[in-house]
Amino acid sequence: MSARPATTAPAPAAATGSSAVLDAAGLSFAYARSGAGFGEVSLAIGRREIVCLLGGSGCGKSTLLRVLAGLEAPAAGTVRFLGQPLARPHPRSALVFQQASLLPWLNVFDNAGFGLDFKHQPAADAAARKARVREALAAVGLAAHERAWPAELSGGQAQRVALARALAREPELLFADEPFSALDAITRAEMQALLVDVVRRWHAAVLLVTHDIDEAILVADRILLMAGRPGRIEREWTVGIPHPRDAHAEAVTALRLNILSALREASATGVPPSPTPDEEPST
Amino acid sequence: MPATLILPLLGLALAAALWAAATLLLANETPILANFAPAEAFRALSRLAIDPVMWEHIGVSLQRVAVGLAAALAIGVPAGVLTGVSRVFAQATTPLFQFLRMISPLSWMPIAVMVLGVGDAPVYFLLAFAAVWPILLNTAAGVAQLDRNWLMLARSLSATRAETLFRVVLPGIVAHILSGVRLAIGIIWIILVPAEMLGVSAGLGYFILDARDRLAYPELMAAILVIGALGFLLDYGARWLYQHWLHKG
Ligand SMILES: Nc1ncnc2c1ncn2[C@@H]1O[C@H](COP(=O)(O)OP(=O)(O)OP(=O)(O)O)[C@@H](O)[C@H]1O
Ligand SMILES: [Mg+2]
Numbered sequence A: 001m002s003a004r005p006a007t008t009a010p011a012p013a014a015a016t017g018s019s020a021v022l023d024a025a026g027l028s029f030a031y032a033r034s035g036a037g038f039g040e041v042s043l044a045i046g047r048r049e050i051v052c053l054l055g056g057s058g059c060g061k062s063t064l065l066r067v068l069a070g071l072e073a074p075a076a077g078t079v080r081f082l083g084q085p086l087a088r089p090h091p092r093s094a095l096v097f098q099q100a101s102l103l104p105w106l107n108v109f110d111n112a113g114f115g116l117d118f119k120h121q122p123a124a125d126a127a128a129r130k131a132r133v134r135e136a137l138a139a140v141g142l143a144a145h146e147r148a149w150p151a152e153l154s155g156g157q158a159q160r161v162a163l164a165r166a167l168a169r170e171p172e173l174l175f176a177d178e179p180f181s182a183l184d185a186i187t188r189a190e191m192q193a194l195l196v197d198v199v200r201r202w203h204a205a206v207l208l209v210t211h212d213i214d215e216a217i218l219v220a221d222r223i224l225l226m227a228g229r230p231g232r233i234e235r236e237w238t239v240g241i242p243h244p245r246d247a248h249a250e251a252v253t254a255l256r257l258n259i260l261s262a263l264r265e266a267s268a269t270g271v272p273p274s275p276t277p278d279e280e281p282s283t
Numbered sequence B: 001m002p003a004t005l006i007l008p009l010l011g012l013a014l015a016a017a018l019w020a021a022a023t024l025l026l027a028n029e030t031p032i033l034a035n036f037a038p039a040e041a042f043r044a045l046s047r048l049a050i051d052p053v054m055w056e057h058i059g060v061s062l063q064r065v066a067v068g069l070a071a072a073l074a075i076g077v078p079a080g081v082l083t084g085v086s087r088v089f090a091q092a093t094t095p096l097f098q099f100l101r102m103i104s105p106l107s108w109m110p111i112a113v114m115v116l117g118v119g120d121a122p123v124y125f126l127l128a129f130a131a132v133w134p135i136l137l138n139t140a141a142g143v144a145q146l147d148r149n150w151l152m153l154a155r156s157l158s159a160t161r162a163e164t165l166f167r168v169v170l171p172g173i174v175a176h177i178l179s180g181v182r183l184a185i186g187i188i189w190i191i192l193v194p195a196e197m198l199g200v201s202a203g204l205g206y207f208i209l210d211a212r213d214r215l216a217y218p219e220l221m222a223a224i225l226v227i228g229a230l231g232f233l234l235d236y237g238a239r240w241l242y243q244h245w246l247h248k249g
Helices: A061-068 A108-112 A126-139 A155-167 A185-202 A213-219 A249-269 B003-029 B031-036 B038-049 B052-085 B087-101 B105-116 B120-144 B148-156 B161-172 B174-195 B204-213 B217-248
Strands: A020-030 A037-046 A050-055 A076-081 A093-096 A173-177 A205-210 A222-227 A232-238
Touching: A020 A061, A020 A205, A037 A061, A037 A076, A037 A205, A037 A232, A050 A061, A050 A213, A061 A173, A061 A205, A093 A155, A093 B148, A108 A126, A108 A155, A126 A155, A126 A185, A155 A185, A185 A205, A185 A213, A205 A213, A213 A249, A222 A249, A232 A249, B003 B031, B003 B038, B031 B038, B031 B217, B038 B217, B052 B087, B052 B120, B052 B161, B052 B174, B052 B204, B052 B217, B087 B120, B105 B120, B105 B174, B120 B174, B148 B161, B161 B174, B174 B204, B174 B217, B204 B217
Parallel strands: A050 A205, A050 A222, A093 A173, A173 A205
Antiparallel strands: A020 A037, A020 A076, A222 A232
C-alpha cells in the first residue's frame, strides 16, 4: 500500500548528536487566569518511540502537550526538538486532537493536505505534496474517499483523515491528545491498531495523551503517569510486551494492576508517592 | 403540478382577486382608481417588458444594489473580523454601532446630498450605510463561533497571520457572511426605491415618481410589481448561494 519499507534498521541517532526527538528539562507552566498548569517536568522521547501520557482529568496533560508542541511557552525550562530549542511548533511535528476538526469547506484530499504549502512548512513542489497526501490517505484506508466532504464521513473516518493530515507532514513526532476518546469502542480499537501500524511505517515517534489505561498498555513503548495538582510525572513504565498485545493477556493484566495501584495511590495521597509502593513507610 | 407550487400560486391568485375587487369598488367613488386595476397593470407590464427604457431603469437599480452591497461588504467584513478578534475594538464600538444601526438611513439623505452632491454617490452611501450592519454583526458572530481547534491547527502549522485569515478564518465564516448578505440585500432593496426618489434621473424609484407625474398609473402599478418580483428573485438568489455553500460543507 505504501512506498515506505515496512521494516527498517534504527535511524542513525548521531545525526543530531542525540537519540531524542524531543527533550524537555525543568518545564513548568501556570495559566495566568486560573494558576492551574503543571509542576516541574523533565522527559525525553526517543526516535520512533510511542510514549503515552496517562493521568486523571485536569492534571495538566493537555497543557503539557501544548507546551511540548510549542503552542505555549513554558514558565520555566526548555524544550528541545531534534536538539534545537523550540520557539514555535516545529515543522516536523504534527498534532491530532480529540475532535477531527476537519475544515468543512475542503474535501478529504484537501483536508489531508492542509497546511503543506504554508510559509513555515518545508518547501515541496505540488506534485510531491500530492504524492504525500495520497500515500497518507491510502495508509489510513481512505484512498477511495478523496473527493468526499467531511460532512459525509463517520466519526472514525473523520479521525482517520485527521491522522492522514498529520502523516502527510512526515512528522518526526506526532502529538495526539485523546485522539480516540470520542469514538465508539470498536472504532477506537481499530484506530489504536492503525496508529501503531502507521507510525511504525512513517518512522515517527508519538506522544499520546490518554486517560484510558488499556489504550496506553496496548500502544505504548513507555507509559508516563501524571498526577497531582499541579501535575507532575509520578511514575514511568517501559512496556516490553510484544505486539499485538491482546495475545499476551497475562503480562497485560499484570501491568494494568500495577498502573491501577499507582493511580490509586497518587489520587489518595495527592502528594508525590515514593517511586515504588513497597517503599512506602507504614504508619 | 407539485403541491408546493399549488398553494403559493393560489395565494397569489387570491391577492390579485382582492386587488381587482378593491379597485372595482373604489372606482365607483373615485373613477381614477380604475387605472390601478390588475388588468391595466398587467397590460402596462407587458408593454414595459419590451421597452428598452424600462430595462435601463432596472439595470441602473440593480447596479446600485451591487455597488451598495460591495461597499457594505468591503467595510462590514473587515470591521466584523476586527470586532470578532479584538475585545477592545468590540467594547469600544458596540454601543456606537447599535446607536447608528437604529437610525433610518434615509435620515442621512439631506446631509449625504450636501456632502456628496446630487447624483449616484449619495444613493450608494445610503445603501451601503443601511447594509453594513447585518454584514458586520454576522461576520463578528461568525468569528466568535469559529472552531477553536481550527485556530490551534493553524498555530500548529506556524501559519502566518495572512494564512490564518485567508485559509481558516474567512472560509470559516462564509456561511455567516452569506446570511448577512441575504439580510443586507433585503434592506438595500427596501431603501433603494425611496433613495432613488431624490435627485436621480433613472432607476425604479425614479420611474415611480415619473409615472405619477405623467399620470401613467398603470405603469406605476406595473413598476411596483417589478420591484416586488426583482426583490423576490434577489432574495432567492442569496438563499441559494447560502444553501449551496452549506451543502458543500
Ligand atoms: N486556557 C486555560 N486557562 C486557564 N486554565 C486552564 C486553561 N486550560 C486548562 N486550564 C486548567 O488547567 C488545568 C489542566 O488542564 P488540562 O486541560 O491540561 O488537563 P488535562 O489533564 O488535559 O485534563 P482532561 O483529561 O480533562 O483533558 C485544569 O485545571 C484546567 O481547568
Ligand atoms: Mg486534556
